[in-house]
Amino acid sequence: MTESDPADLETRHRAMWALGDYPAVATEVIPGLGRRLVEVCRIGPGQRVLDIAAGSGNAAIPAAAAGADVVASDLTPELFDAGQRIAAAQGVDLQWQEADAEALPYADAEFDAVISCVGIMFAPFHRAAADELVRVTKPGGTIGLINWTPTGFIGQMFATMKPFAPPPPPGALPPPMWGDETHVRSLLGDRVADLGLRRENAVIDCFSDGAEFRDFFKAYYGPTVAVYKAIAAEPDRIERLDRELADLASRYDLGNGRMEWEYLLVTARRSA
Template identity: 60%
Template structure:
């Protein structure tokens, strides 16, 4: 086990608590629901294939993969998100397995899956190389690895840049939005993969009337935003400043319209 992996395990409790804050299930259902099916289509998931969705949350990619007839395992570090996803699957009559797991140390056999996916999931694990190593390890030779991540330049990347001064960074943690850079992902996967493709696209969001509405939705529902505000709750001036900056960010991207474009990077590759 690497030192980074050991440190990553020390962060498990913090990350579980972070993603249990608010209501990420609402964020997934109301905003990012189209992303999972887009990733599943890009990876060509088919009936009978063994699929692992890593950092699956409530199953944004796992559920559409299962609907295609794949044998799916949805893994995530946060049991609250897994329970929410399992309830959704049960209500819709979708059959798949839910697994609590650290993406830096997956409890899966090497080469166990035909496809290994992650939809705005593994990008939030603090140490990137151990995660990439695990994605490759559990994928069979010739299998597909598919990743969909927010770009640094896109709206969500800018949101995290806005919040960064208000959030302490754990030692050794790498910026999440690096996963939205094709060169970074290509370097992480190294010479263990072939047929590497990376395409930028955008998710169209028409949920918010103005920047303040965006800010308030994320303050109520999105774990990292809630954590940022909790860390400065005793400093009214900093709360006011972050309030203003997030609302301005939303207004800037709405640009007087009722829609935003949230840019993401979609990567597919084959394991050698």
């Protein structure tokens, strides 16, 4: 099995997101992002909705709470247990299904709305994921995405981690490219209409300083955990990455531990 073998890549990608505790990131750091996406997409009763790369349901659960018939899909089903507990506590029902964003197990034009909140952007092959996103959306149906931008905090965090990470497989693209307007236009093309691209900021106020941010992501955020795991035998590089992540967060601190993390809000209708 080669490094670029699709099955091997899928296994490693799934394992990365099972590291740490992504549900803690979703519920403690960015709890409002999913609700924002559901609101702007006007999701409600009578709609069949797919959340791609749903994780623990940051967007899927608000969509179900709005009355939609929701499928939460993700390559890493280990994240579903936390999502199911959250959904049960809120008294909402939805389906949870293991699925690869680049090869979705759904029929053409099956869903009235297809959404993803900082999820589909992490599928390594952007064109394949975009093709599937469009394929399963009904003509005239809603597409809604929230993606971290390359120039925003999370994009810069990935840029900071890149020199310490193993090289990506051939053909894989950086996740924050999904937060670049030109890239999104090229991925969706004339297959969508009414394309809206709006930069917004998530207000983050749960870290007192850069070191606290670093330690939280080092423990809980799968991609960060994976990078530290890759350099576990290199104490000098660990010390350097520790310093650079804390410094990055400190530069984005607006005072009293408040940060703004930029994302691109993408809305569109699938063309007929």
